[in-house]
Amino acid sequence: MEAAATTKKKKKVHTDLKPKMHNNAVRPTRADRAFQVTVDIFMVLILIVIAVPIWSTVTLSFRPNTYIGSYLEGMFLPVWDWSPDAYKALLGNNGFLMAFSNSLKILVGGVISALILTIPLAYVMSVKTLPGRKILTTLVLIPYIFDVGMIPAYLLVQNIGLMNHLAAVFLPGAISTYNVIIMRQFFDGIPGELKESARIDGCSEVQILIRIIMPLSKAIIMTIGLYYGVSFWNNFFNAMLYIQDSNLNPLPILLRNILMAAGMNEYVEVSAFGNAPIEAIKAASVFMSAIPMVIAYPFIQKYFTKGTLAGSVKG
Amino acid sequence: MSKTVSKSPEIAEFSRRHNVSPSRVKVVKNASGEELLMIKPSLGREILRHKDVYLLLLIPIVFYFIFKYVPIFNAQIAFKNFRARDGVLGSQWVGFQNFIDFFNSFYFWELLRNTVFYSIGKIVISLPLSIILAIAIYECTHRVLRKVVQTLAYLPHFLSWVIMYGVLFALLSPSSGIINDIIKLFGGTPVDFLSSVKAFPWVVLLSDAWKEMGWSAIIFIAALMGIDVSLFEAAMVEGANSWQRVRYITLPSIKPVIVTVLLLKLGTILDAGFNQMYMLYSPQVYSVADIIDTWVYRQGLLQFEFSLATAVGLFKGAIGMILVLVSNKLVQRVSEGSSLF
Numbered sequence: 001m002e003a004a005a006t007t008k009k010k011k012k013v014h015t016d017l018k019p020k021m022h023n024n025a026v027r028p029t030r031a032d033r034a035f036q037v038t039v040d041i042f043m044v045l046i047l048i049v050i051a052v053p054i055w056s057t058v059t060l061s062f063r064p065n066t067y068i069g070s071y072l073e074g075m076f077l078p079v080w081d082w083s084p085d086a087y088k089a090l091l092g093n094n095g096f097l098m099a100f101s102n103s104l105k106i107l108v109g110g111v112i113s114a115l116i117l118t119i120p121l122a123y124v125m126s127v128k129t130l131p132g133r134k135i136l137t138t139l140v141l142i143p144y145i146f147d148v149g150m151i152p153a154y155l156l157v158q159n160i161g162l163m164n165h166l167a168a169v170f171l172p173g174a175i176s177t178y179n180v181i182i183m184r185q186f187f188d189g190i191p192g193e194l195k196e197s198a199r200i201d202g203c204s205e206v207q208i209l210i211r212i213i214m215p216l217s218k219a220i221i222m223t224i225g226l227y228y229g230v231s232f233w234n235n236f237f238n239a240m241l242y243i244q245d246s247n248l249n250p251l252p253i254l255l256r257n258i259l260m261a262a263g264m265n266e267y268v269e270v271s272a273f274g275n276a277p278i279e280a281i282k283a284a285s286v287f288m289s290a291i292p293m294v295i296a297y298p299f300i301q302k303y304f305t306k307g308t309l310a311g312s313v314k315g
Numbered sequence: 316m317s318k319t320v321s322k323s324p325e326i327a328e329f330s331r332r333h334n335v336s337p338s339r340v341k342v343v344k345n346a347s348g349e350e351l352l353m354i355k356p357s358l359g360r361e362i363l364r365h366k367d368v369y370l371l372l373l374i375p376i377v378f379y380f381i382f383k384y385v386p387i388f389n390a391q392i393a394f395k396n397f398r399a400r401d402g403v404l405g406s407q408w409v410g411f412q413n414f415i416d417f418f419n420s421f422y423f424w425e426l427l428r429n430t431v432f433y434s435i436g437k438i439v440i441s442l443p444l445s446i447i448l449a450i451a452i453y454e455c456t457h458r459v460l461r462k463v464v465q466t467l468a469y470l471p472h473f474l475s476w477v478i479m480y481g482v483l484f485a486l487l488s489p490s491s492g493i494i495n496d497i498i499k500l501f502g503g504t505p506v507d508f509l510s511s512v513k514a515f516p517w518v519v520l521l522s523d524a525w526k527e528m529g530w531s532a533i534i535f536i537a538a539l540m541g542i543d544v545s546l547f548e549a550a551m552v553e554g555a556n557s558w559q560r561v562r563y564i565t566l567p568s569i570k571p572v573i574v575t576v577l578l579l580k581l582g583t584i585l586d587a588g589f590n591q592m593y594m595l596y597s598p599q600v601y602s603v604a605d606i607i608d609t610w611v612y613r614q615g616l617l618q619f620e621f622s623l624a625t626a627v628g629l630f631k632g633a634i635g636m637i638l639v640l641v642s643n644k645l646v647q648r649v650s651e652g653s654s655l656f
Contacts, residue, residue, distance in 0.1 A: 017453050017461070017536065019544045026551045035454075035557035042451045043464050049525070050467045053482045056493055060485050071485065072496035121375035127368055131361045136372070143383035146636045149628020150608075151615045152389035155403060156382070172382055175375065205367045234475030237590060241616065252477045256594075259481050279491070286481030293473045301469065 061086055061283035065276060085276035086284035096285070098247060099254040102166060103233060106250055107292075110170030110232035111225055117175050118224065122183035123209050128192070144177035150241075157242055168242035169250065170232050179224045186220040187213060226296065233292060251289050258285050326352065393626040406622075413626035422610065430606040433587035436520045438580050445528045446573065449535035450565060454557075468529025476590040483509075483522055483595070510599040519595060519604070523588065531576075538572040539565065574649045582642035585635050607631050 028036075052075075059075050064083035067074065090096045124130065125137055153172060162168040190213060198208050214221065236252035243249060259282055276284075329352045330337040339355045356364075388403075393413055395406040417423055448468065455461040471479070486493050487508040495505040508514040542565065550560050589608035596604035607627060615624025 017540060021544060021548050021551065029556050031556035031558055035561075036456065039451050039454045040457065040460070042447070043455050043457075043460050046448060046451070046468065047460070047464050050464075050471070050529075052493075053486050053525070054467075054470075056485050057482050070496045071488075071491050071493045072500070075493070117375045117378055120371045121379070124368055124372045124375075127365070129361070130365050130368055131358055140379065143379075143387060145639050146387070147632045148386050148390040149611060149625065149632060151611065151621055151625040151628060152386035152392070153382075154616065155389045155392075155621075156385050159403075160381070175379060175382070205365070206371060209371065230473050234473075234477075236475060236477050237593075252475055255477050255481065259477070259484065279485075282481060283485060286478050290474055290478050294470075297470060297473065301466065 057283050057286055061280055061287050063277060063280045063283075067277070083276075083280075086280035087288070089276045089281060090284055090288060095246075095254060096288075099249050099251045100288075102248055103251040106166055106169050106235070107229055107233050109167065110174065111229050113170065114174045114176075114179075114228040114232075115221065115225055118180055118183060118228075119214070119221065120209070121175065122180045123187055123213060125180070125184045126187035126190075127205070140177060140180065154241055163242055164245050164248065166243075166248060166250075169235055169238045172238060173228075173231060173235065176228070176231070179227060183217075183220055183224055186217060190216055222299075226299070229296065230293065255285050255289050258282055390625060390629055390632075392622050393629045395622055397622040397625075399621075409622075413623050414630065416623060417627050417630065422605070425602065426605060426607050426610050429603065430585055430587045432516070433519060433592075433606060434580075434584040436516070437523050437588075438577065440520050441524045441528055441531060442573075442577065442580070444524055445531035446535055446569075448528055449532040449539060450561060452532065452536055453539040453565075454561075465529075468532065470529070471526040472530035474526070476594045479522060479526060479591070480594040483518070487518065509595060510597055512600055512603050515596070515600045516603055519588075519591065522595070523591060534572060534576060535569055538569040542568045571649055575646050578642040578646045578649070582639040583635065584638060585631050 056071065056075050059077055059082075060071065062082035062084065063074055063077070063086075064081060065085060067077070069077075121140070125133065125140065127133065130136075157163060157168050157172065162171065194212055194216075195208055198212050203211065234252065235250075236256065239250050239253050243253070261278075326337055326340050326342075330340050333354060335354055339357070341353045341355045342350050343353050344350055362369075392403055392406060394408060394410060395403075396409045396412075397403070397406045401407075452461055452465055452468075455464075474482075484492070487495070489495055489505045489507040492508075494508075498505055506514055508518050546564050546568075547560055550564055555563065585607060587606040587608070589606070589612070592604060592606055592609050593612070596609065608631075611624045611628050611631075614620045614627070
């Protein structure tokens with residue numbers, strides 16, 4: 001009950017970052033007004049700086065084949081002149097659809113295995129009475145602090161025969177120590193009395209984790225799950241190292257191949273995209289790769305402030 | 316008056332009375348601060364009691380061992396002359412030869428310089444920017460403007476560098492990029508930002524700032540929301556204007572968080588951002604773009620110099636470990652509870 005009440009309170013704080021001051025006796029001076037104007041101007045500037053590159057990519061992706069103006073003018077092309085050719089071409093292309101489905105497989109497989117591995121590890125690390133807990137914590141931290149680089153990891157994947165499997169893209173990143181630490185910090189904050197009373201009622205640790213801890217930790221599990229999801233969806237490096245079969249290429253690899261193709265003729269897959277302009281194809285594939293992130297984003301945003309707060313600043 | 320029993324004679328007496336070894340007697344404080352003596356359960360029984368906890372650990376720990384500890388074991392090839400058909404164990408030991416080769420090579424200083432340059436440059440540009448952005452978001456009174464800026468500013472963090480490259484290309488391309496359109500509009504000559512040695516470092520630093528400043532601001536916004544508003548009110552009554560309030564209240568209040576973030580970033584100074592560099596760089600700009608990680612990748616996985624590349628990776632890992640441990644110690648001193656471990 002208490003937890004629910006505090007989250008409600010937090011939400012209220014969130015809608016208004018700086019609490020209203022109660023003292024209205026002091027009139028704002030000229031310096032104060034100048035300050036507010038400066039803040040507003042800065043905010044608008046930031047808005048422009050962030051929005052322009054995104055907007056230019058969006059307009060570029062809808063550029064019709066007949067367009068002959070510059071990129072700059074293209075940003076102000078009226079919506080009724082936009083053409084969906086590039087998107088039609090992408091969605092009708094087998095290579096693109098295959099890459100998209102490979103990426104989805106990596107995303108789903110990755111998030112599931114990451115959570116199955118991360119939650120129990122973080123939970124066990126937060127059981128304060130556990131003999132050997134210090135040793136466990138040290139064992140978990142050593143590889144995190146001492147990073148031996150990419151070649152030894154490459155040899156491992158090669159030796160255990162994961163080469164050319166989609167699992168090679170997500171398994172090496174399926175436990176992120178940083179995420180384990182954040183999750184453990186959250187578990188540490190759950191009052192011990194809850195677990196103790198469940199233990200007296202005869203619950204096993206597994207039952208406690210599933211019935212008591214996990215329902216209380218929805219926010220952090222969502223946050224960490226989404227962190228993992230983003231990292232798997234965006235993962236380019238592992239796919240580049242471990243996937244050679246072009247039928248298994250995930251989206252970031254295909255996207256890079258499309259982007260690096262300077263002209264239509266250089267890249268076979270690009271020439272299969274019909275009559276849409278190559279620049280539009282590039283921009284549209286950028287946008288399509290970002291779409292799952294953009295869709296998931298409002299949900300991420302809802303959780304991540306809470307999640308990062310739990311992980312970074314206490315109190 | 317609280318009674319203190321944490322003296323050794325009392326512990327000895329207690330252990331004799333209950334017939335247990337003194338090492339198993341524990342001093343605990345109860346709710347009213349009184350110290351009591353308690354017998355710790357024996358280790359064997361404790362382990363038995365937690366057997367299902369250990370069971371829970373089984374899969375993660377096996378996984379952790381394979382994916383985190385086997386690479387550490389494999390790292391021994393840094394001291395060997397690795398040949399694929401001999402395997403990790405069968406290859407010949409060569410001592411520190413790979414390290415010596417690396418330290419004596421001309422690219423050693425260039426790689427180190429580039430790596431440190433980009434790490435520090437990113438801190439110098441992004442940290443002040445994200446602090447200013449956090450303060451602006453905090454002080455902004457237009458709710459809609461604030462919401463829109465917050466939403467948009469966090470978004471680029473979730474885009475991969477492959478996507479970022481696509482966005483940057485549309486912006487910077489010499490033939491048709493928007494920035495060159497503007498340069499041409501004012502009569503200048505177009506610049507090929509991504510292959511010019513002069514412009515490239517700025518592209519790296521500024522694109523990183525563009526991508527991450529909103530995300531880095533979150534931690535500062537959280538710190539700002541923790542400031543007691545009565546401090547501002549008191550300052551207002553004393554006649555401090557908004558600028559002075561930022562200078563004398565806001566900034567000092569979030570100083571511990573700023574220092575913490577700075578220290579944690581210094582701990583990872585040898586990570587200059589592989590993904591970004593790999594997407595943006597090209598052979599024309601290697602002299603200013605090649606960082607340790609990109610070099611390790613090319614040398615190891617494209618040239619198959621596994622041992623040399625591993626030695627360089629190990630060198631980076633060892634320095635990185637020292638930096639992380641030191642910065643973590645310092646963070647603990649600055650603000651307790653915000654260190655990573």
